[in-house]
Amino acid sequence: MPQELLIQVTPEIAHNEFLLKDFIGKKIKVATHAIAHVVVLKRSIDARQRAIKINLKVVVYLEGEPFQEQVLDLPDYPNVSQSQEVIVVGAGPAGLFAALQLIALGLKPIVIERGKDVRGRRRDLKAINRDHIVDEDSNYCFGEGGAGTYSDGKLYTRSKKRGDVNRILELLVAFGATPDILVEAHPHIGTNKLPQIIQDIREKIKECGGQVLFETRVTDILIKNNEVEGVVTQNGDVILSNKLILATGHSARDIFELLDRKKILIEAKPFALGVRAEHPQSLIDKIQYSCDYRGELLPPAPYSIVKQVGGRGMYSFCMCPGGVIAPCATSPGEVVTNGWSPSKRDQATANSGIVVELKLEDFKPFAKFGALAGMEFQKSIEQKAWHLAGQTQKVPAQRMIDFVQNKVSSEIPKTSYVPGTTSVEMGQVFPGFLSQILREGFSEFGKSMKGYLTNDAILHAPESRTSSPVRIPRDGVTLEHLQIKGLYPCGEGAGYAGGIISAAIDGEKCALMIAESLKK
DSSP: OOEEEEEEEOHHHHTOHHHHHHHHHHHHTOOGGGEEEEEEEEEEEEOSSSSOEEEEEEEEEETTSOOOOOOOOOOOOOOOTTSOEEEEEOOSHHHHHHHHHHHHTTOEEEEEOSSOOHHHHHHHHHIIIIIOOOBTTBSSSSSTTGGGTTTTOBOOOSOGGGSOHHHHHHHHHHTTOOGGGGTBSSOBOOTTTHHHHHHHHHHHHHHTTOEEEOSOOEEEEEEETTEEEEEEETTSOEEEOSOEEEOOOTTOHHHHHHHHHTTOOOEEOOOEEEEEEEEEHHHHHHHHHTSSOOOSSSOOOOOOOEEEETTEEEEEEEEETTOEEEEOOSSTTOOOEEEEOOTTOOSSEEEEEEEEEOOGGGGGGGGGGGGGHHHHHHHHHHHHHHHHTTSSSOEEEEEHHHHHTTOOOSOOOOOSOTTOEEEOOGGGTSOHHHHHHHHHHHHHHHHHSTTOSOTTSEEEEEEOOSSOSEEOOBOTTTOOBSSSBTEEEOHHHHTSOOSHHHHHHHHHHHHHHHHHHHHO
16 A cells, blocks of 8 residues: 655755655665655755755555545535625635635625735736835735735745644645645745636636625724624625624724724734845855755745844744845835745845734833724834835835944845835834844844844835734634624734634634524
C-alpha cells in the first residue's frame, strides 16, 4: 500500500523528480523504477544551517498500486434564488465565504459591497498611486475581495483551532488557485492572480441565485425591539432581512461610528502600530540563506522575528518577499502603508510591517471617544503622517540606522512605494514611547539577523491597519451580537479574525449559526 514519509532533502533533489525518486528508493529499499508516483503533501524550507534543506511530507506509490490524481471540484451548490434571504455586508473573504456557505445551506445571500468590483478597483488604485486621490469607497481596503485582493493574498494562518484551514484552501484551488497552496508551509496566491479567483467566486454566488451589489454603502441598520430588520443604503434604498452578517473589514470606520451612534455595543480593542521596512531582497536572501547568491531553486527568502522591548512585543507583520509597498489610505487626509507580492515574488525588494503591541491605556488621550478611542488614536497617527509628508500620498521615510540614531536622513533612495517619499524623522510621527521601542527593537533585530540593521533599509510610516481597533462583542456559541438579535459580527472588522483564511473560516461559521438558528 502507499507509504507516507517525512524526508529532508537538498533543494536540488526536491526540484528534480528523478533525483527525488532515487532518494526515496534508497530510503525504502526499492529500485527507482519501481516508484510510480510521488505526491508531495507538505513542503517547507529549513535554513537554520548553512546547508539548506527542504522538508517534505510525501506519499509514495509503487508500480501496480492504485493511484488517482486528486482533482478538486466545487461543491454542488443549489439554486437559492427563491430561498430565505440573508444580508451580508462586505465582500471580503469573510463575506464571500459566508455567502458560499449560505448557498450550500440553502439560503440566499445578498452581498452588499461599498466598493467596486475587482476590475473597477484598479482605476482607483492607479489614482492613489499616480494622482494621490483617495476614493473613500474604492481603494486598497474597500472593494470586491477586501483588503487581501490587492495586498498579496497571503494564506498562512496560525488559527488552526478556529476551523478547517484545508477546506478553505481546497475551495480556493477549486476556484482556480494553484494547488501549491495546499503544499507550501506559507502559501500565498499573489496580487496578480487573486482578482480572477475573487471574480469567479462572485459569479458562482450570482449563478446560484445570490445577489452581489457593488458601490452600495450601508448607512443605517434597521433595528426594532433589539432585533435586526434590514439595512439602508446611501441611496435611501431599504433591504430587509432579520439576519445580517456584518463583515466590513478592519477599516470601516463609518460602520463603527454608526454602531456607536446607535448605542449598539462595541469595545475598543488594542492593535499594533509601527512602520513598513524595505530591504533589498538580495540582502534578506543573504541573511536568511547564508549565501551570496540565492539561485533559482530557492524562493525569495521571508523572515519572521519577534522581540520583547520595554515590556511590549515588537514583531514583523505581513512580510512580503519580492514585493512592494502600497498606499492604503481609505480617506483623504491620511497616509497608510501595507505590502504585497506578485505570485512569483520577483520584485527587487522585500518589505515587512515592523509593529509594536499597543495597550488600551495608550488610548487615554482619546478617552472622550469611548469605544472609538483606539480608532481615533490610529486616525491621528495617519493624519499626522499625511501633514508631515506634504499633504499628499507621499509617505514619511527614513533610513533605518538614521532612525535608530535619531538623525534625519539626508536623502531617501527611490523605494517601491510609487507615490514617493519625504525624508522625515520618524519620531515626529509616533508618540515618544513608541519611537523609543522601535529604536531599541531595531537594534535588537540587528543582533539576531546580522546585516538587518542597515541604512540600505528604508522605513515608511505608518503601518497602522494591522487589525481592527474595535471589537463587536458576540455570543461565543451562537455568534450573535450580545445585544442585537440577528446581527452576526464577523471577520477582521469585528475583531474575530486576522487574515484571509481565518476571516473566511469565521464567515462560514456565522453562516452555519444562522442556518442553525433558522432551524430552531
